[in-house]
Amino acid sequence: MAATQHAQNIKQDSQNYLATALLQLLETKDLSDLTVTAVVKRAGVSRMAFYRNFTTLADVLTAHFEPIMTAQFDDILAHVPQDQKLAALGDFFMTLAPTMKLAVERGFEPVFQQIFEQNMQRFYAVTMTWSGATATQQKYWTQFMTAGIYRIWREWLLGGQQESLTEIHDLIATFQTATMAALQQQAQD
Missing domain, CATH: 1.10.10.60 (Homeodomain-like)
Known part of the structure; x- marks a missing residue:
């Protein structure tokens, strides 16, 4: 042993x-x-x-970043009140800003993005209540929101953070709420 x-x-x-x-x-x-x-x-x-x-060298990066991101998502999912999860996620993403900038500049952003998106899908699987949405709607809504959130955070972090963190949280929450309402409306029609 x-x-x-x-x-x-x-x-x-x-x-x-x-x-x-x-x-x-x-x-x-x-x-x-x-x-x-x-x-x-x-x-x-x-x-x-x-x-x-x-x-591959990308495998090294995945092995390095995956446990870091997964642990942070696990902590948010397990220890942050439901109404504060998105804000906690934003705070975490801000701490990753230098790494994201390096990933973009040095050509390993796809590794970083894939790990983030896998964790966001897990995040939504745990935090969302799917009232009336079909499995197909759930799948594509999650992919849509996951990719969108990544792009918003990316643009904000790399664009000099012109808007306040609260504005970004509110924007994401608005998109999330509006797209979920559209799905629910479609299910009723």
């Missing part, structure tokens, strides 16, 4: 070293310009250690 735990620790260390090295390299280079060789050299691990854990 001790050997198994030791092996797990080594694997986790390798993953952490690789993620740290990749993020350091991304401070000055685009993801598309980086190679596995450069990352493993910077991390001080072997190529074998890389390929034991990952297939």
Whole structure:
């Protein structure tokens, strides 16, 4: 058992070293310009250690950011009152602003966006009450809102945050309420 735990620790260390090295390299280079060789050299691990854990450099980023975002969403879902969840999500997204800017500038935004959207879909699955909406409506409404929220936050964070955080929360809440009302109206017609 001790050997198994030791092996797990080594694997986790390798993953952490690789993620740290990749993020350091991304401070000055685009993801598309980086190679596995450069990352493993910077991390001080072997190529074998890389390929034991990952297939692509994007996989390293996913493994790094997914638990961070998921833990924050879990905390919001479990510990924030229902009427404050959207605001808490906005606060969290603000803390990710420097990372989002780096993701956009360095070409790994799709990784960041995918993790965010997966968590938003989970967020809506837990927080929404679907009165009369069909499974198809629920699916597409969730995808629509998830993508829209990401784009609003992205534009606001990268655009210099001209509007107040409250204005952004209110705008998202208005879109959410209006689109849900439209679905409910369609179900009644």
